[in-house]
Amino acid sequence: MSAAENSEQHDIDVSLVKKDFPILSTQMNGKRLVYLDSAATSQKPVQVIDAISNYYRTFNANIHRGIYKISEQATEEYTKSKDKLAEFIGAKSYQEIVYVRNTTEAINLAALSWGEANVNKGDHILITQMEHHSNIVPWQMLAQRKGAVLDYVALNGDRSALDQESLEKQLEKNPKILAVTHASNVLGTINDVKAITRKAHDRGAVVLIDGAQSCPHMPVDVRDIGCDFFALSGHKMLGPTGIGALYGKRDLLAAMEPIFGGGDMIRSVGFQTHTWNDLPWKFEAGTSNIEGGIGLSAAIDYLNGIGMKNIRRHEVEVTRYAMEKLGGIRGLKMYGPDIDHMESRGGVISFSMEGAHPHDVAQIFDDRGIAIRAGHHCAMPLVEDVLGVGAVSRISFYIYNDKNDADAAVDAVGEVKRVFKLQ
Amino acid sequence: MYAEEIIAYYEHPENKYKMDDADDSYSDFNPVCGDKLTVYIKVKDDKIEKMSFEGDGCAISMASASMLTEVAEGKSVDEIEKMGPADVIKMIKVDPGPVRIKCATLSLRALQKAVFMYKHGKRD
Ligand SMILES: Cc1ncc(COP(=O)(O)O)c(C=O)c1O
Numbered sequence: 001m002s003a004a005e006n007s008e009q010h011d012i013d014v015s016l017v018k019k020d021f022p023i024l025s026t027q028m029n030g031k032r033l034v035y036l037d038s039a040a041t042s043q044k045p046v047q048v049i050d051a052i053s054n055y056y057r058t059f060n061a062n063i064h065r066g067i068y069k070i071s072e073q074a075t076e077e078y079t080k081s082k083d084k085l086a087e088f089i090g091a092k093s094y095q096e097i098v099y100v101r102n103t104t105e106a107i108n109l110a111a112l113s114w115g116e117a118n119v120n121k122g123d124h125i126l127i128t129q130m131e132h133h134s135n136i137v138p139w140q141m142l143a144q145r146k147g148a149v150l151d152y153v154a155l156n157g158d159r160s161a162l163d164q165e166s167l168e169k170q171l172e173k174n175p176k177i178l179a180v181t182h183a184s185n186v187l188g189t190i191n192d193v194k195a196i197t198r199k200a201h202d203r204g205a206v207v208l209i210d211g212a213q214s215c216p217h218m219p220v221d222v223r224d225i226g227c228d229f230f231a232l233s234g235h236k237m238l239g240p241t242g243i244g245a246l247y248g249k250r251d252l253l254a255a256m257e258p259i260f261g262g263g264d265m266i267r268s269v270g271f272q273t274h275t276w277n278d279l280p281w282k283f284e285a286g287t288s289n290i291e292g293g294i295g296l297s298a299a300i301d302y303l304n305g306i307g308m309k310n311i312r313r314h315e316v317e318v319t320r321y322a323m324e325k326l327g328g329i330r331g332l333k334m335y336g337p338d339i340d341h342m343e344s345r346g347g348v349i350s351f352s353m354e355g356a357h358p359h360d361v362a363q364i365f366d367d368r369g370i371a372i373r374a375g376h377h378c379a380m381p382l383v384e385d386v387l388g389v390g391a392v393s394r395i396s397f398y399i400y401n402d403k404n405d406a407d408a409a410v411d412a413v414g415e416v417k418r419v420f421k422l423q
Numbered sequence: 424m425y426a427e428e429i430i431a432y433y434e435h436p437e438n439k440y441k442m443d444d445a446d447d448s449y450s451d452f453n454p455v456c457g458d459k460l461t462v463y464i465k466v467k468d469d470k471i472e473k474m475s476f477e478g479d480g481c482a483i484s485m486a487s488a489s490m491l492t493e494v495a496e497g498k499s500v501d502e503i504e505k506m507g508p509a510d511v512i513k514m515i516k517v518d519p520g521p522v523r524i525k526c527a528t529l530s531l532r533a534l535q536k537a538v539f540m541y542k543h544g545k546r547d
Contacts, residue, residue, distance in 0.1 A: 357457045358525065359481035363424060375456050390457030390479060419425045420482075421434075
């Protein structure tokens with residue numbers, strides 16, 4: 001059980017949490033900043049900002065090789081961050097955690113290293129219709145390189161979840177790998193990745209979970225899920241940009257070849273040959289993102305301090321509140337699981353308004369100091385082909401949002417209706 | 424940003440139709456927000472005799488396309504080619520900022536490409 005799950009159950013005092021996030025006491029367009037775009041990137045607490053600043057101010061040095069105090073300290077803090085992340089997601093050890101820049105790079109690493117070695121001409125690669133571009137394009141590229149076939153699990157009739165029949169049917173093709181998102185950044189849908197992984201394993205497929213939208217918002221235990229790979233981004237979980245991770249089961253990572261060569265990833269180098277370093281370092285060529293690891297470490301401490309179960313419960317509550325209010329507005333359509341299925345829904349609400357384009361909606365929110373996102377949310381196949389719209393508006397919540405923020409969004413929707421003279 | 428005039432043009436656009444006898448047309452889209460539009464032109468004596476558009480998008484992109492159909496009429500091909508974001512801002516009477524200027528200028532860029540193709544008699 002991860003540390004996050006251990007922490008006791010309590011309600012989150014959002015007014016206290018807000019104080020930890022300096023940006024939330026700033027203004028946007030002369031109004032209090034209401035940040036409702038955490039699915040794109042989260043804000044950072046002062047604890048994370050200070051950890052990074054403190055590293056540069058007091059122990060900045062390159063890691064691994066220095067035989068002096070501050071280099072040892074930097075090495076220790078950096079390595080400790082991997083231990084912490086391993087524990088946070090339920091991995092066995094830091095050796096299963098490869099640091100990369102973000103979820104996108106993590107998935108690409110899996111496709112380039114594992115995929116290159118294991119996917120052959122005519123093989124099937126299975127993904128789903130609710131994936132982010134970062135879990136589509138690397139597989140398209142792999143399929144093109146290898147002459148493999150890329151298949152998709154379809155959505156169900158109301159386009160709120162994966163269609164179980166479609167999943168079964170696609171798995172009958174015995175795909176080499178199934179890559180699926182844990183939580184959708186558009187629909188908010190939380191997939192039952194444990195059950196999906198079991199089904200895929202029964203068919204001999206390796207399973208990669210895109211955890212970009214789950215890891216920041218709920219307890220994650222990769223060993224309980226049983227997945228082979230798990231990808232995540234630090235910047236969506238209170239950490240800095242430029243740090244993310246690919247979790248991989250030890251045996252899989254051990255059998256994989258690195259995609260970059262250079263310093264740090266080797267044990268020894270001769271004029272013609274080299275030997276690789278131990279896991280996970282063999283995948284991390286060159287000087288690491290040291291500040292990223294240290295910042296992520298502080299972010300995990302912060303999340304653990306609140307408790308991932310508490311975070312999840314808080315987000316469900318705020319999301320349900322917002323959905324109740326938005327649900328009563330004429331001409332407003334929400335996507336994803338409905339209010340009776342909060343157990344399979346994250347804190348993301350995508351919506352359309354009849355008579356107002358999402359870009360205009362976001363602009364009117366912006367005028368009121370409210371940050372939301374409008375567009376295809378890097379999920380063009382889902383938004384355009386499945387939902388059948390060019391773009392949607394998206395509200396997303398995190399630990400620093402409360403019902404007042406939801407109310408601000410609901411009021412802004414009222415303003416949109418006034419500006420566009422909607423009934 | 425959303426002055427009455429913009430909303431009025433958005434809700435009741437001028438010259439929003441497919442021109443069947445156009446001399447040239449150009450379709451463009453804004454990949455960031457999914458605004459899509461096709462511009463049609465009829466040219467006579469090197470002047471825009473008529474411009475129309477079709478498309479789907481935000482109020483800024485649609486209203487500015489609609490206004491542009493009126494502004495472009497009678498302008499020479501050379502004049503059209505010289506137009507820039509500043510002219511669009513003057514036309515819509517608001518500076519929409521660095522991101523949404525792309526919505527506002529989508530129609531001008533499409534018009535300029537249509538004009539270019541007309542001048543050089545080629546399509547890409
Ligand atoms: C579901 C999902 N997967 C992957 C990503 C990509 O994350 P990153 O841009 O940090 O690589 C995102 C980010 O929006 C996402 O929401």
